Amino acid sequence: MRIGLLTEGGYPYATGESGLWCDRLVRGLAPHEFDLYALGGDARREAPGRLPLPPNVRGVRTAPPGPDEHDGRGHGRRERRRFEAAFKDLADGICAEPSAAPTPDDEAAQRFAAGLYGLADLARGHGGLTAALRSESAVRILESACRAPGARRGVAAATVPDQLAFTDQLERALRPLSLDWYGEEEGPARTGRDGAGPDGGAGGLGLVDLCHAASAGAAALPGLLAKRFFGTPLLVTEYGVQLRAHYLAATGATLATPVRALLAAFHGRLAGEVYRRADLLTPGNTHARRWQEKCGAERSRLRTVYPGMDAERFAEVGEDEESGDPTTLAWIGRVEPAKDLVALLHAFAEVRRQQPDARLRIIAAPVREPGAAAYLAHCRALAAQLFPDEAAGRHAVGENPVSFEELGGPEAPTLEDAYAASSVVVLSSVVEGFPVGLVEAMFCARATVSTDVGAVVEVIGGTGLVVPPRNPKALADACLALLRDPGRRHRLGAAARARALELFTVEQNLAAFRGIYLELLSHSPVRRRVTSEVPFAHPAEAHVPGSWANQPVTAAAGTGEPDA
Incomplete structure (x- = not known):
């Protein structure tokens, strides 16, 4: 295939x-x-x-x-009319107020689709789409759609500069229509x-x-x-x-509110x-x-297929039940506000009051994202405020209860080393998709404490403790429960590893897609000559003489059986 x-x-x-x-x-x-x-x-x-x-x-x-270069092909009168009709459908579909529950016969969605494919047909046959999307007529059509009855409230206030900014973004998003x-x-x-x-x-x-x-x-x-x-x-x-990523990116962008509303509407229609x-x-x-x-x-x-992850690299840590400091909590990941390290530090302050020998290791991936360094500096300052004696160096070297380390450094040269050094792994996020770090901890047979966000509960499946997000007290109580009960830690860690090996390995992911490819192929003939090694190369009906495969099957009266 x-x-x-x-x-x-x-x-x-x-x-x-x-x-x-x-x-x-x-x-x-x-x-x-x-x-x-x-x-x-x-x-x-x-x-x-x-x-x-x-x-x-x-x-x-x-x-x-x-930037996409102009292909040098202009539109004649007929092509301009085609563009304007298609772009009007697209703009009307974007600007129309969405229905509460999307349905296949949603008129706005149908208009968006008609406009999208109309622009694609025009680009394929005549080119010139880049220049047309940047033209004055495109802005006029968009302005009319924003002012039309039934338009979204957020787009009605769009000014000409807003419309120009959106058409520039739209031209970038629609460049795949003009590819060769x-x-x-x-x-x-x-x-x-x-x-x-x-x-x-x-x-x-x-x-x-x-x-x-x-x-x-x-x-x-x-x-x-x-x-x-x-x-x-x-x-x-x-x-x-x-789509969620686009919504979050638009929220943090420096664009005007109507432009953000138009972009969100476009990406929502495209995803639909x-x-x-x-x-x-x-x-x-x-x-x-x-x-x-x-x-x-x-x-x-819809068919849920969990992502495949490399379990082999964590095998040695997962098989060593005695590894890990029984008093150490670890947080491992990218430093960003969505990870809510502030709540984690406040939770650990409560843990430290009740168990003075507890330690927290914050092991961060190398900082690359804009603003990550500032957020990390803020967390360091908060730790110094919550643990003033340790920040002032009044304890021996190595006894500070909170350490900030970089993955790849001397204390945590590899991910395996980072997980091996702790007995409990903590996830404190307020926003999370698929928690990759949590699965890595499960491969390492580590007990986990996580916030109930994204796919966390689905991934954990009862093999770890889950608490509400933005709740330092609940986070602290769950961490203390595991630190004080070694037997429970080991049982949860072993169950977590077994679950991860069953559901989240590369092998299960490949097996799922191998079957899905063959299933889709069985309903659609391949477009070239294939060897006998590929099953279902053509639908079974393709081997039946005549046009039988295209005939509807009707039941004989009174028998419930197909006609012969």
């Missing part, structure tokens, strides 16, 4: 969690061939840092994140494992048998068009909810269209699944 793997800002040019998952998927499903399509990746700039690609990757096609990926021609021949030059080898999306988008939103947009142009099945995997059109959606947890259902996804097309 030939798979078109669609990514945004990730694989094969990034090594984060999403990039690692994609790499494991491609390598683990080696009998299949993969064409990689990377939105937001610049092959020429990032080729030196690109991950090594396995032999079953045919090639990579990229769409750089920078929608063909049925092979890409340039490959000359080595990494393709011919920085960008080559992958053919058009019309040649793949299945599009697999590594997230919803922009990454799935080329898959929507391949489904429209060629009937290619679309599979969408979400381990973090892309992806969820409705995808042949199958594989959320990574129930938390993501609820978002998808709320945005209009049908339950019959």
Whole structure:
């Protein structure tokens, strides 16, 4: 089978969690061939840092994140009318007040879809979409949609500068419509494992048998068009909810309120269209699944597939039941306000009052995010305020109850070392998607105390203690309960490790997608000659002579049996 793997800002040019998952998927499903399509990746700039690609990757096609150049093709009168009609549908769909419960016959959603595909058809046939989206007529149409009866309250106050700012953002979001990926021609021949030059080898999306988008939103947009142009099945995997990420990013952006409202409406409509059109959606947890259902996804097309993680690296720690300081709590992760280290420090102050020998190790990943350094400095200052004797150095070296360390430093050179040094791992977040760090602690057979956010309860499954977020007293009580009961710690740790090995390994993830690929293929014929090694290459009905497969089956009167 030939798979078109669609990514945004990730694989094969990034090594984060999403990039690692994609790499494991491609390598683990080696009998299949993969064409990689990377939105937001610049092959020429990032080729030196690109991950090594396995032999079953045919090639990579990229769409750089920078400004899109005008393709030099203008629109005639007929094309301008087509653009204005399609853009009006799109703008009306964005600006219309959403219904309380999305339905397939939602008029605003249908208008948005009609406008989106109308722009795609125009871009494919005539080009010139970039210039048209930046034109005065686009701004006038958007202004009219914002002022129309029934428009969202947040967009009615949009001024001309707001509309210009939004159309600029919209043009960026719709660049996948103008890509040259929608063909049925092979890409340039490959000359080595990494393709011919920085960008080559992958053919058009019309040649793949299945599009697999590594997230919803922009990454799935080329898959929507391949489904429209060629009937290619679309599979969408979400381990973090892309729509939620857009909402959070818009909240912290320095854009005017009407622009944020328009952007939120656009991404909401796009996510809804992806969820409705995808042949199958594989959320990574129930938390993501609820978002998808709320945005209009049908339950019959939802299949929860937990992300696969490397359990082998934590095997030695998990098998050593005696490892870990019985008086030490550990927090491990990225430093950011959503992790609520302030509540954790206040909780530990209560733990310290009741158990004076307790210690807290805050082991942070290297700071990269803007503002992380300032938040870390704030937490250090709070720790100095809560534990003044230790901050003043009145205890011997190494006896300070709170230590701030960086992962990779002398005290915690690896993740395994960080988990091995503690007996209880704490998660204090107020916002969380799929808690990767919690699963790592479970692989290490560590008892955990977590806040009830995101997919935490689903992941823990009764093998750890869960408390409400923003509640330092409850967090402290749960930590003390485990610190004072070694037997309970060991029982919960062993149960957590068994659960993680059953549900969250790379092997279970690959097995799930291996079956899903074959299931989707069984309902859609492949687009090229295949060997007998690939089952279900063609639907069974394709081998029946004549047009029997296209005939409806009717029951004979009085018998309940199909007609012969």
